Amino acid sequence: MxxxxxxxxxxxxxxxxxxxxxxxxxxxxxxxxxxxxxxxxxxxxxxxxxxxxxxxxxxxxxxxxxxxxxxxxxxxxxxxxxxxxxxxxxxxxxxxxxxxxxxxxxxxxxxxxxxxxxxxxxxxxxHMWGQKPYDKYISSVENLAVSVAALGEGWHNYHHVFPWDYKTGELGNSYNPSTHFIDFFARIGWAYERKSATGEMVARRAKKSGDGSYVYENEDDPNVWGYGDADIPGDDMQELQDMKD
Structure with missing residues (x-):
């Protein structure tokens, strides 16, 4: 086996x-x-x-x-x-x-x-019970109970959307002891080359494909836009143009 x-x-x-x-x-x-x-x-x-x-x-x-x-x-x-x-x-x-x-x-x-x-x-x-703030089209979810029991490994919707983020969750300073463990060893030089998604990147993805449960820290963030805004990022503007075409 x-x-x-x-x-x-x-x-x-x-x-x-x-x-x-x-x-x-x-x-x-x-x-x-x-x-x-x-x-x-x-x-x-x-x-x-x-x-x-x-x-x-x-x-x-x-x-x-x-x-x-x-x-x-x-x-x-x-x-x-x-x-x-x-x-x-x-x-x-x-x-x-x-x-x-x-x-x-x-x-x-x-x-x-x-x-x-x-x-x-x-x-x-x-993968079954919880919220999907980053991508509602996949099965993985954010589950607080699993996160508490598994020392931070239950923020699974985030982990599947950003699998290269070492924190396995957006809020590394919330209940995520695994992140603190890695950060400790990074401070003494044993862990390195940590990769993490930026807040702007996370907010854009949540706005694009989330289930609506995502709480934005700043509603005026230019990366979180609505239809007709003049400051839509270039990549998103091209995506809108392609949809029109």
Whole structure:
């Protein structure tokens, strides 16, 4: 079962396929196939032939040249056993005389079940229930509950519209601990080349394809325009002209 080994390389491969072929048969956890499939079923069922084919077309050369990523991929079973099972289970037994039975069921089974399902909610719940302020034509949504549980990963409508934005959400200073984690390491030089969408770019996209739930910080922003305005940006003016033609 492919879902057993979710090392960084394997996860990144399927995530790239998911974004490139989202909501098609080539999407590994296509939300159009229902909640159960997108939540956990895709890990147990035989993948669609299109998924298998498209996985082979994704360029992974950047990660393949990263020695740390490939080291983690190679040693993933050992690292998983050590950091997910052995240390969480045996530390309470050693430090405060917890029974190994209780520690196994609480610190491995229960903890692992909860954290896995929170991660799976991003593929299921965050593609079904919530607002679509940036693009109402796709399934991904903004879901506060998932964002709280998944430490900022539930602002999914934004993430699919601007997948290259490292914040995975417009408001990096709102509830998004993952952004703060990256920013901390950027300050000490361990994270770099962060990319982010500008406020003007986000507002224009929300105005163009959002569901109307987007709250503009400045209603007079020249990039948020109405029909007949004299200061319509050049690209948008050309788009209007093409529509007329």
């Amino acid at each position: 492919r879902g057993i080994a979710r090392d960084a390389y394997t996860w990144a491969l399927d995530h790239r396929v998911h974004h490139k072929y989202s909501e098609t048969n080539a999407d590994p956890h296509n939300a159009k196939r229902g909640f159960f499939f997108s939540h956990v079923g895709w890990l147990f069922l035989t993948p669609h032939p299109d998924v298998v084919a498209k996985r082979k077309t994704i360029d992974m050369s950047d990660l393949e040249s990263d020695s740390i990523v490939m080291w983690q991929k190679r040693l993933y079973p050992v690292l998983f056993a050590l950091f997910v099972i052995i240390l969480p289970v045996f530390m309470p037994v050693y430090l405060w005389n917890e029974t190994i039975w209780n520690s196994f069921w609480v610190n491995f089974n229960t903890r692992f079940c909860i954290t896995l399902n929170i991660a799976f909610f991003v593929n299921s719940v965050a």
